[in-house]
Amino acid sequence: MLDSKIGILGGGQLGKMLLQKAADFNLQVSVLDPDPEAPSKSLCARFVNGSFQDFDTVYNFGKDLDLITIEIEHVNIEALFELERNGVAVYPQPQVLAIIKDKAHQKDFFVKHQLPTAPFELANGAADCIAKNYPIPFVQKLRTGGYDGKGVQIIRQAADLSKSFDSPMVIETMVNFKSELSVIVARNSAGTMATFPTVGMEFDPDANLVTCLYTPTQISQQAEALAQKIAKQTAEALQIVGLLAVELFYCSDEEIYINEIAPRPHNSGHHTIEANNTSQYEQHWRAILGLPLGDTTPIAAASMINLLGSKNHEGPAIYDGIEYALKTAGAHIHLYGKAMTKPFRKMGHITV
Amino acid sequence: MLDSKIGILGGGQLGKMLLQKAADFNLQVSVLDPDPEAPSKSLCARFVNGSFQDFDTVYNFGKDLDLITIEIEHVNIEALFELERNGVAVYPQPQVLAIIKDKAHQKDFFVKHQLPTAPFELANGAADCIAKNYPIPFVQKLRTGGYDGKGVQIIRQAADLSKSFDSPMVIETMVNFKSELSVIVARNSAGTMATFPTVGMEFDPDANLVTCLYTPTQISQQAEALAQKIAKQTAEALQIVGLLAVELFYCSDEEIYINEIAPRPHNSGHHTIEANNTSQYEQHWRAILGLPLGDTTPIAAASMINLLGSKNHEGPAIYDGIEYALKTAGAHIHLYGKAMTKPFRKMGHITV
Numbered sequence: 001m002l003d004s005k006i007g008i009l010g011g012g013q014l015g016k017m018l019l020q021k022a023a024d025f026n027l028q029v030s031v032l033d034p035d036p037e038a039p040s041k042s043l044c045a046r047f048v049n050g051s052f053q054d055f056d057t058v059y060n061f062g063k064d065l066d067l068i069t070i071e072i073e074h075v076n077i078e079a080l081f082e083l084e085r086n087g088v089a090v091y092p093q094p095q096v097l098a099i100i101k102d103k104a105h106q107k108d109f110f111v112k113h114q115l116p117t118a119p120f121e122l123a124n125g126a127a128d129c130i131a132k133n134y135p136i137p138f139v140q141k142l143r144t145g146g147y148d149g150k151g152v153q154i155i156r157q158a159a160d161l162s163k164s165f166d167s168p169m170v171i172e173t174m175v176n177f178k179s180e181l182s183v184i185v186a187r188n189s190a191g192t193m194a195t196f197p198t199v200g201m202e203f204d205p206d207a208n209l210v211t212c213l214y215t216p217t218q219i220s221q222q223a224e225a226l227a228q229k230i231a232k233q234t235a236e237a238l239q240i241v242g243l244l245a246v247e248l249f250y251c252s253d254e255e256i257y258i259n260e261i262a263p264r265p266h267n268s269g270h271h272t273i274e275a276n277n278t279s280q281y282e283q284h285w286r287a288i289l290g291l292p293l294g295d296t297t298p299i300a301a302a303s304m305i306n307l308l309g310s311k312n313h314e315g316p317a318i319y320d321g322i323e324y325a326l327k328t329a330g331a332h333i334h335l336y337g338k339a340m341t342k343p344f345r346k347m348g349h350i351t352v
Numbered sequence: 353m354l355d356s357k358i359g360i361l362g363g364g365q366l367g368k369m370l371l372q373k374a375a376d377f378n379l380q381v382s383v384l385d386p387d388p389e390a391p392s393k394s395l396c397a398r399f400v401n402g403s404f405q406d407f408d409t410v411y412n413f414g415k416d417l418d419l420i421t422i423e424i425e426h427v428n429i430e431a432l433f434e435l436e437r438n439g440v441a442v443y444p445q446p447q448v449l450a451i452i453k454d455k456a457h458q459k460d461f462f463v464k465h466q467l468p469t470a471p472f473e474l475a476n477g478a479a480d481c482i483a484k485n486y487p488i489p490f491v492q493k494l495r496t497g498g499y500d501g502k503g504v505q506i507i508r509q510a511a512d513l514s515k516s517f518d519s520p521m522v523i524e525t526m527v528n529f530k531s532e533l534s535v536i537v538a539r540n541s542a543g544t545m546a547t548f549p550t551v552g553m554e555f556d557p558d559a560n561l562v563t564c565l566y567t568p569t570q571i572s573q574q575a576e577a578l579a580q581k582i583a584k585q586t587a588e589a590l591q592i593v594g595l596l597a598v599e600l601f602y603c604s605d606e607e608i609y610i611n612e613i614a615p616r617p618h619n620s621g622h623h624t625i626e627a628n629n630t631s632q633y634e635q636h637w638r639a640i641l642g643l644p645l646g647d648t649t650p651i652a653a654a655s656m657i658n659l660l661g662s663k664n665h666e667g668p669a670i671y672d673g674i675e676y677a678l679k680t681a682g683a684h685i686h687l688y689g690k691a692m693t694k695p696f697r698k699m700g701h702i703t704v
Contacts, residue, residue, distance in 0.1 A: 023689075024687065042395070043394070286678065292675065319354070322354070323643070329649065333377065335377055
């Protein structure tokens with residue numbers, strides 16, 4: 001297994017952290033990314049500069065590999081289906097990506113499998129959304145292409161409809177939640193699953209983006225058990241091989257809804273590098289390589305702070321305050337190596 | 353500091369682990385190694401295949417860099433002196449390497465600075481060693497070029513003299529020690545120092561090579577304090593910038609001798625990746641980049657086992673028992689990625 005020729009679609013920070021761990025297992029990994037200076041570039045055996053959304057590029061990247069994985073779900077799924085037909089292992093599987101990539105399919109999937117999620121409708125664009133006359137407040141989520149808080153917005157009052165998205169979207173009832181949680185679950189090809197302890201997430205209300213997370217959470221054992229159960233049920237229903245991050249709305253100990261899911265290492269698992277016996281990155285490799293899943297026991301309580309691009313700066317990245325962080329015992333700095341910053345861009349993180 | 357153009361002489365496992373950590377700080381690192389498939393090869397921004405013992409190769413590798421460091425001390429020191437004269441920062445400094453590279457100079461240095469070390473003499477070769485009639489048992493250490501247990505042997509009885517080394521060597525009184533210890537100390541250009549807790553080391557008596565280590569040790573607080581003090585005194589006397597591993601013979605709480613020293617990350621600090629707030633690799637970067645030294649507090653007790661090439665196998669590496677290790681909670685596998693194994697070659701390690 002350890003001598004498989006492996007490829008990752010995407011070479012951002014998640015790919016980079018996968019590669020840092022891959023080195024411990026001496027995995028031979030190729031990376032495909034459209035950015036010639038992607039964060040993963042100098043950490044892989046082979047870097048291919050090209051679009052992971054283009055059929056031919058993905059197909060040619062993967063055809064001589066044994067195993068393909070992803071660090072972003074906005075990839076050319078048709079090429080992955082074709083590679084799978086030609087004997088390349090693709091984990092997570094293309095059919096899982098097809099469900100998750102489109103938020104309408106995600107929602108249908110939750111309903112079909114009786115997984116708890118907020119009521120919703122679909123709309124084709126702004127006019128259709130207004131015509132639906134959905135009870136305000138509600139949430140608009142673009143069906144495809146959203147990331148890092150983009151593609152999600154809240155319609156709090158009628159006036160907000162003037163800034164409505166104008167692409168196919170999910171319109172979803174606002175859940176009256178007390179906090180947002182995330183559970184990362186790994187599932188390997190034998191069907192074995194292992195979850196990481198639930199984390200609590202804080203969001204920037206403007207950017208709709210995680211600013212920090214903490215674990216353990218303050219929720220009851222009952223709620224913890226429910227969150228973990230929902231995550232496992234979702235992974236089981238998807239039959240996913242690899243990691244699945246399940247973002248949840250915590251309303252009460254009996255009421256937890258799935259917000260959305262991601263079939264890969266996730267921002268809400270960065271802290272596991274230092275804070276758990278096995279990190280989410282190692283666990284992803286174990287799951288997709290058919291190895292025993294690792295022990296996820298926490299070593300310590302942890303908090304993770306995203307280093308986001310300043311609201312008012314776009315251009316070359318400047319890191320302020322690094323000295324202070326370096327002086328803080330137990331603070332672990334991770335800079336992603338993006339040359340250019342823009343408002344709310346994920347530039348790094350610090351785990352304490 | 354973080355945007356310095358950095359070079360490492362040597363691309364073995366120590367270089368590899370330096371690079372895995374360098375990625376967290378987004379450091380741009382070039383590596384020079386004679387092995388075109390060195391473990392560090394695919395983890396650096398630029399890999400140069402060439403000899404770190406050749407003046408021109410080292411000089412040309414370093415002349416456009418801001419900072420050079422090493423992961424092995426058997427390098428061309430003259431080239432490093434020349435680079436330093438031309439304004440390249442070289443840490444550890446060439447004058448430190450000149451002392452450490454030659455075990456006779458190391459011993460002279462210990463004596464000069466009143467650092468505790470076993471009595472010794474020098475011999476030019478086998479005949480000279482026999483002529484010295486040094487009290488048996490004693491230890492022969494080649495003055496230069498030894499590594500991984502090579503270049504050190506014990507003359508236990510007169511008959512052993514027939515297998516005497518025949519190159520310039522140190523002949524050293526055998527210390528009657530109870531155990532072997534190691535302390536890793538970091539010192540930055542401001543003169544600030546930080547030590548890691550002392551580790552105990554177990555050796556393979558045939559290969560004269562560390563097989564496993566453990567920390568904390570069983571020694572008394574008094575002995576711990578003495579070991580730490582000796583390590584700091586040595587680093588201070590050398591005025592080294594970077595890491596210094598100080599290997600020690602523990603005889604009693606009042607009697608601890610320096611065995612030898614290494615000016616770089618060391619086998620006896622591998623466990624710090626998982627077991628301490630700051631790893632030795634991160635600490636080396638902090639020290640040589642002029643950053644605040646990190647907190648070395650242990651997170652947990654740790655043991656590290658070297659994965660050595662089997663006694664009776666030379667050829668392509670085969671990893672037996674990986675599945676078992678992967679199933680062990682808290683076991684962290686590090687494979688160095690050396691294609692070929694030979695008896696006692698360091699192929700990887702596992703930290704528990």
